[in-house]
Amino acid sequence: MKHFIFLMLAGLSFNTFAHTQSGVLAVPVSTVDYYYVDCGSDPSSVSLYFHIASSAAAGMPLVSAQVIKDNYASNFTDPINGDAGWSRDQVIYGGNGLYSISVNKNGAGVVSYSFEAHCYDSSGEHTDSENIIQVN
Template identity: 40%
Template sequence: MAKNHLFLQKVLMVVSLTLIAGYTATISAHGGGATLDPAGNKATFTALARVTCLDDGNGPPDHLVARIRDNSPATPGMFVSLQLHKGSKAISITDTTPGDAEFSPFVTLQGGNGTYFMMADKTIAGVRDFEVEWHCNTATGVHTGTDIVVDQFE
């Protein structure tokens, strides 16, 4: 629980929202960041969250789009990746140029209304500062309601 709270504190700094572990927030533009593997010794360190796309009156959700940015200096062989999963569909993207201040391209997972899993991880042991941006959208690209709950940060 403490690790989830630390992750959410960092999300708070980035998106200026009050998120506390176990709570959700509905917003229209979404982003957050944290440090994967603060101790720098766990190659399998993973952040996992549930993003729920809701019909908030703007139309039914059609898809979740997301991208990731590695804010750390380049380290040979180390990259951060983002995966989206819902039902029998999944997609991933990797920031292939760490520390360049640019996000990866967006990936889109068309899964309609409901809960998606969003996971961030890295390729080898070491500290990585990262940011993620995500949006639930209708088929025409209009933002819809979005809730997020962080399940794992270890």
């Protein structure tokens, strides 16, 4: 019964938590959008999958994101604005808990973006975590 409930929740989470977050960075180069991705609500979560894409026009600043967990940080940049491609993607094995995401750009101008973040367990299965919290 216990396993059945877990599988039901797991199946629900697969359908519900395909998390994509969109945002718009304002003109100043100092602007950063800051998020938490919660991989802690499911104790089995051990990693976070992440990538980001910019929908800005060519010639606009490049959009980057930094994923931070404890003493680890990594940068993700979409090298081409406005195309269908994403930044590199990476599974970050930072363990259970909150992952911080900061989104910045390398110049002044309004740019829009979206990123995907998914929490996984040790066997590579999607967990029912990854609630995205916008900090600022």
